[in-house]
Amino acid sequence: MATTNHITTIWKGGMAFESTNPSGHPVNIDVAPEDGGAGSGFRPKALMLSGLAGCSGLDVAMLMKKMKLEVDDFRIETIANLTDEHPKYYDKVTIAYHFTGGALNKEKLQRAVDLSVEKYCGVMEMFRRFAELKIETVFHQK
16 A cells, blocks of 8 residues: 655745644745745755755664664755756755764765665655756765
8 A cells, every 4th residue: 555645734824834744743834035935934945955865864874773883973965956947946966975983984884875875765766856966975084
């Protein structure tokens, strides 16, 4: 049986919306004041990038735990190019995985990133349908 997600998004006045999530936590969505909003929430397209980084990050964190890898800090920098023509969408996205630590196992960390990118992250697969993806892994020794 296919899994479905049901999201309810409610207009809160102006350009603001509140969107439910299967977790039960709401997300506020709004646009910048120069676009007629109050800047009181996430921008919809930027929220897609957070979803991409979060999905892949969860995979990598799970694999780091499973592989018993020592990492002091892990962050993902996601940089996307928005097209000029309407409807504007991301056509190129760079996802950079940054690992910091004193005893980084580079091969295993790279394997964790590769597994997320190539096999586990469904949001990555969705992005692959409309954007050129560039994946970088950066190691910072302490």
